[in-house]
Amino acid sequence: MTTKAKKVVKITSIVLAAILLVCVIMAAIVLLPQFRKKGTRYESTREIENGSVQMIAHRGLSGLKLENTVEAFTEAGLHSYYGIETDVRVTGDGKFILFHDDDLSRIAGLDTKIAETPFEELRALRFDDPYGESENVYYLPTMEEYYAVCKAFDKQAILELKGDMTADQVKQIADIVVAEGWFERTTFISFSRELLLYLRAAYPTAEAQYIVQYCKQEDVDFMIEHKIDANLCFISVTPSRVRALHKAGRKVNCWTIDGATCAWYMKLCGVDFITTNVLE
Numbered sequence: 001m002t003t004k005a006k007k008v009v010k011i012t013s014i015v016l017a018a019i020l021l022v023c024v025i026m027a028a029i030v031l032l033p034q035f036r037k038k039g040t041r042y043e044s045t046r047e048i049e050n051g052s053v054q055m056i057a058h059r060g061l062s063g064l065k066l067e068n069t070v071e072a073f074t075e076a077g078l079h080s081y082y083g084i085e086t087d088v089r090v091t092g093d094g095k096f097i098l099f100h101d102d103d104l105s106r107i108a109g110l111d112t113k114i115a116e117t118p119f120e121e122l123r124a125l126r127f128d129d130p131y132g133e134s135e136n137v138y139y140l141p142t143m144e145e146y147y148a149v150c151k152a153f154d155k156q157a158i159l160e161l162k163g164d165m166t167a168d169q170v171k172q173i174a175d176i177v178v179a180e181g182w183f184e185r186t187t188f189i190s191f192s193r194e195l196l197l198y199l200r201a202a203y204p205t206a207e208a209q210y211i212v213q214y215c216k217q218e219d220v221d222f223m224i225e226h227k228i229d230a231n232l233c234f235i236s237v238t239p240s241r242v243r244a245l246h247k248a249g250r251k252v253n254c255w256t257i258d259g260a261t262c263a264w265y266m267k268l269c270g271v272d273f274i275t276t277n278v279l280e
Contacts (some may be wrong), residue, residue: 097141
């Protein structure tokens with residue numbers, strides 16, 4: 001190799017290393033605020049310039065209050081959020097309760113499994129803040145209590161179908177939403193294609209989003225075919241993917257965005273909604 005060629009290789013290596021370093025730094029700036037210690041609470045929301053992007057409070061305003069509690073829903077209602085997100089599960093006796101995990105170990109320190117425990121037993125449970133940041137005593141809310149908050153504050157309901165459900169149980173959940181008079185103001189979301197198709201069969205006009213962590217073309221094809229909007233983990237959001245979904249008439253939600261820089265990038269990509277624990 002000639003001296004000139006060696007110089008070119010050396011310069012090219014330096015340039016590539018510099019580009020890689022810049023990429024690592026930028027990734028850290030964007031992504032690190034996304035990862036906070038579980039249970040970390042903020043004193044107030046973190047305001048951003050969200051433009052036309054609609055903001056959704058994840059499990060209620062869970063950056064300030066304990067997730068999926070009436071307090072968290074109410075706190076979100078008191079702020080400027082477009083919607084309040086929560087999770088619905090089937091209890092051991094076929095009723096419905098709002099909770100994210102399949103058991104109470106993380107939140108209440110109990111081995112109690114939602115799917116194996118009767119509704120009334122779950123409703124009777126009382127537990128303290130697991131992170132010691134509030135003196136409140138908490139309980140598991142019902143769909144009716146959640147919708148009371150959404151209606152009181154005129155908020156879009158973002159209802160995640162969680163865990164195993166039959167087609168009839170999905171219909172029952174949608175029936176409750178209809179009875180609450182908030183069907184047109186509810187977006188049903190799920191990681192499960194099966195549950196979303198159950199919903200489509202029972203209520204063809206229901207607004208729905210497919211939650212995907214690592215989005216592939218087959219996921220996009222599914223959403224386009226069944227006219228279901230996207231609910232993408234931020235790592236799957238790119239400008240080209242958002243453009244493709246918009247071209248097909250699909251809206252794009254993204255989760256869970258707690259860093260202002262990441263939110264800025266999501267906005268740059270053209271998303272319609274941002275789901276967050278604390279940004280406003």
